[in-house]
Amino acid sequence: MAISKAFFSSSLHPSLHYSPSRPTTVSLHFPFPFPFSAAPSRNLRLRCDAADSKPTVLIAEKLSDSGLDLLRDSADVDCSYGLSPDQLAAKIASCDALIVRSGTKVSREVFEAAKGRLKVVGRAGVGIDNVDLQAATEFGCLVVNAPTANTVAAAEHGIALLTSMARNVAQADASVKAGKWQRNKYVGVSLVGKTLAVMGFGKVGSEVARRARGLGMHVIAHDPYAPAERARALGVELVSFDDAIATADFISLHMPLTPTTDKMFNDETFARMKRGVRIINVARGGVIDEDALVRALDNGQVAQAALDVFTEEPPAKDSKLVLHERVIVTPHLGASTVEAQEGVAIEIAEAVVGALNGELASTAVNAPMVPPEVLSELAPYVILAEKLGRLAVQLVAGESGIKGAKVVYTSSRDPEDLDTRLLRAMVTKGIVEPISSSFVNIINADYIAKQRGLNFAEERIKREQNGLNGTPVNSIQVQIPHVGSLFASAVTDAGDIQVEGKVRDGVPHLTKIGSYAVDVSLEGNLILCRQVDQPGMIGKVGGILASQNINVSFMSVGRTFRGKQAIMAIGVDEEPNKETLEKIGTIPAIEEFVFLKL
Numbered sequence: 001m002a003i004s005k006a007f008f009s010s011s012l013h014p015s016l017h018y019s020p021s022r023p024t025t026v027s028l029h030f031p032f033p034f035p036f037s038a039a040p041s042r043n044l045r046l047r048c049d050a051a052d053s054k055p056t057v058l059i060a061e062k063l064s065d066s067g068l069d070l071l072r073d074s075a076d077v078d079c080s081y082g083l084s085p086d087q088l089a090a091k092i093a094s095c096d097a098l099i100v101r102s103g104t105k106v107s108r109e110v111f112e113a114a115k116g117r118l119k120v121v122g123r124a125g126v127g128i129d130n131v132d133l134q135a136a137t138e139f140g141c142l143v144v145n146a147p148t149a150n151t152v153a154a155a156e157h158g159i160a161l162l163t164s165m166a167r168n169v170a171q172a173d174a175s176v177k178a179g180k181w182q183r184n185k186y187v188g189v190s191l192v193g194k195t196l197a198v199m200g201f202g203k204v205g206s207e208v209a210r211r212a213r214g215l216g217m218h219v220i221a222h223d224p225y226a227p228a229e230r231a232r233a234l235g236v237e238l239v240s241f242d243d244a245i246a247t248a249d250f251i252s253l254h255m256p257l258t259p260t261t262d263k264m265f266n267d268e269t270f271a272r273m274k275r276g277v278r279i280i281n282v283a284r285g286g287v288i289d290e291d292a293l294v295r296a297l298d299n300g301q302v303a304q305a306a307l308d309v310f311t312e313e314p315p316a317k318d319s320k321l322v323l324h325e326r327v328i329v330t331p332h333l334g335a336s337t338v339e340a341q342e343g344v345a346i347e348i349a350e351a352v353v354g355a356l357n358g359e360l361a362s363t364a365v366n367a368p369m370v371p372p373e374v375l376s377e378l379a380p381y382v383i384l385a386e387k388l389g390r391l392a393v394q395l396v397a398g399e400s401g402i403k404g405a406k407v408v409y410t411s412s413r414d415p416e417d418l419d420t421r422l423l424r425a426m427v428t429k430g431i432v433e434p435i436s437s438s439f440v441n442i443i444n445a446d447y448i449a450k451q452r453g454l455n456f457a458e459e460r461i462k463r464e465q466n467g468l469n470g471t472p473v474n475s476i477q478v479q480i481p482h483v484g485s486l487f488a489s490a491v492t493d494a495g496d497i498q499v500e501g502k503v504r505d506g507v508p509h510l511t512k513i514g515s516y517a518v519d520v521s522l523e524g525n526l527i528l529c530r531q532v533d534q535p536g537m538i539g540k541v542g543g544i545l546a547s548q549n550i551n552v553s554f555m556s557v558g559r560t561f562r563g564k565q566a567i568m569a570i571g572v573d574e575e576p577n578k579e580t581l582e583k584i585g586t587i588p589a590i591e592e593f594v595f596l597k598l
């Protein structure tokens, strides 16, 4: 049998030149202590350019003081409102985070101009249609929003527009201020008993529905993704789009602007509405074809419209829609109450500070969103997942083309009760990072993997295991199929590189390599040796490492049969130099070995 002796030199892998103590990094960690003493995983790491300096947060639109105060505790805050796109591009390369409302376009150019420094974009509000999410993801920039704090304000504004429109409040007010007294001209319509269609039954839509019910309206809603129970609980009937627009006296829009909802209200859909319908929009201007709305108002198909949002903001001064006498408008004021602005400022400041400190934001828009309780129980498995991915990919022989990987989880839980999105993302990151020259984090790992044509598959297997029942995951196995390996023992009979691990006492352990059982905690660096099973091997390898002052943190030996082959896994705190590794390779009983960085 041919004996292969190989070591995995970090010089072959530029991405492995990583120093955990690099002073220019701010480590991102979970909002609870790391379960072991190793440097925090690089997965969620944000980088600051200057050593020991506070991160810089650029506030591009007005944010309440309570949010600013919170940010100032841990960051240098630059409030520069009303920047032109060029000014924003010029500033952004010196910022770690950017906070905006709806008035700032965070375009691809902004991410390009940031030159890798910008790590978080905080949207102080709900709609993220002004942020180029694809570009953010490609550049590994986390986007977080503040999705809840302005819900009530937006709903109240929707109701304000509904009632003002029905009673011509704005027009009548202007008329009285112009010295007129036109009581006959401004006769309104009643709301009680009328049908209101809420289009988009999410947070704001539900609150509008609740309030409209209180006004005695019959409320129906259309939302392809809303649960029927939530609607029922509010006394609202969920109906199809066609039924909603055909039967409503009032239509209130509350869906996000997406490619599907773009100009959803147009000549064709206005024509299918009840004649004399009244429309309220506090969602996004783009969901309405504004020219079509002017036509529908002019021909009487739409009696009135109340608009807080516009395709272009601010709209043109001569906009026919804005100037239409049966249209009332506000300058995107839905979220503008003292209370809501205080709320979003705090919500976004906490999310941005958390992200800069390493917490995985629960309001992340372009990263797996995992509820805090799931995050908390998965924390050690997240680290295990990344380390197994990192380990598996380092075992691939340089010239072998990786096509992807498979992750197999065993758990005593039913597969559908196991949320593995975060674990999958971390395995992906672990695999992609060592083979990519780009900065890789949990945000862009999937994107970079796809760019490289890598496919990732998952399998969840239900398996009871003594002592592990009740834990979310028993084991995680990473397989890289059909590739050559630097360490032949890591390859299964099926031809796949396979590594498996478990979490013991909160610490990730490698428990299997190929078909060999081992048990080593995944910390620091790892030397894997396959040797003829004979006495004295541990001493020989240990002696070489000790002579170079390299501390062995753990050792584990797994063998097939006594006297046959054994796998020795040695954890080392320091990185051995090439000569030390070569010396280990000269021990006659050692058939192959590999050095891996975790």
Ligand SMILES: NC(=O)c1ccc[n+]([C@@H]2O[C@H](COP(=O)([O-])OP(=O)(O)OC[C@H]3O[C@@H](n4cnc5c(N)ncnc54)[C@H](O)[C@@H]3O)[C@@H](O)[C@H]2O)c1
Binding pocket: 126, 127, 128, 147, 150, 151, 154, 199, 200, 201, 202, 203, 204, 205, 222, 223, 224, 225, 226, 254, 255, 256, 257, 260, 261, 282, 283, 284, 308, 309, 332, 333, 334, 335, 336
């Ligand atoms: N005017 C303002 O100042 C203001 C304030 C807050 C929110 N908003 C906007 O209001 C909208 C709703 O905000 P939210 O917090 O309720 O968001 P949300 O995500 O809670 O609700 C949006 C709902 O729209 C539904 N939806 C998606 N596509 C749809 C479609 N094709 N047809 C019907 N429904 C669809 C979703 O399922 C979801 O339930 C967003 O566009 C947000 O930006 C505006």
Ligand SMILES: O=C(O)[C@H](O)COP(=O)(O)O
Binding pocket: 101, 102, 103, 124, 125, 126, 127, 128, 150, 332, 333, 334, 335, 336
């Ligand atoms: O999507 C939102 O949260 C609202 O449109 C509010 O936008 P604003 O923060 O610009 O007021």
